[in-house]
Amino acid sequence: MRTLNGIDDIESLIGQELGTSEWTTKDQDDINAFADVTDDHQWIHVDEARAADGPYGATIVHGFFTLSLIPKFSAEIFSIEGMSMKINYGLNKVRFLQPVVVGSRLRGKVEVKDVIRGDKGTQVILAHTIEIEGEQRPACIAEVVTLLIE
Template sequence: MRTLNGIDEITSLVGTELGSSEWTTIDQDAINTFADVTDDHQWIHIDEERAAEGPYGATIVHGFFTLSLIPKFSSEIFTIEGVSIRVNYGLNKVRFAQPVPVGSRLRGTVSVNEVIPGDKGTQVILKHVIEIEGQERPACIAEVVTLLVE
């Protein structure tokens, strides 16, 4: 894991890939749990028999489940020191580039896109690419905005 020491170091890393997380497998139990927590029980995610006959040949991971893995993947890639507060500030862009079939292995890769100083703190825009093992196209690409206060 990489330690980023303060805003100046992060600023010096604009355009730099910070690294990739470990691969993690998404099984049907995890998909079902996410469906229960979010009350999103669409058949394409939880009905294994119907999904087997559907367009993807199996259930698929919720897009928002894939997106929700960003904190897990980030914690495996980097940590930030030298700031008093680090909070989620929002998302600029999110695209689900392709479906994620049950049993897929995913990992995240993070790059520093931009650093924007402001009155409330410094916005750090990180590009997260969530890959599917063995696939060329990623599952998700997202620009995550984190607010840092020194």
């Protein structure tokens, strides 16, 4: 894991990749648990028999479940030191480019996109890519904005 020491350190890394997480696998139990928590029980996610005859030949991970893995992957890739607070500020861009079939292995990759200093804190924009093992296209890309307070 890489440690980022303050805003100057992060700013010096604009345009650079911070690293890649470990691979993780999401099974049907994980998908069902996410469906229960979010009340999203669409058949393509939870009905294994119907999904077997569907467009992907199996159930697929919810897009928002895939997106929700960003904090897990981030914690494996980097930490930010020297801040009194780190706040999720928002997302500039999210795209789900490829469905994630149940049992696929996923990992995250992070690049520092921008640092915007302001009176109320500093916005750090990180470009996250969630890759699927063996696939050319990623499952998801997202620009995550974090507000850092020194």
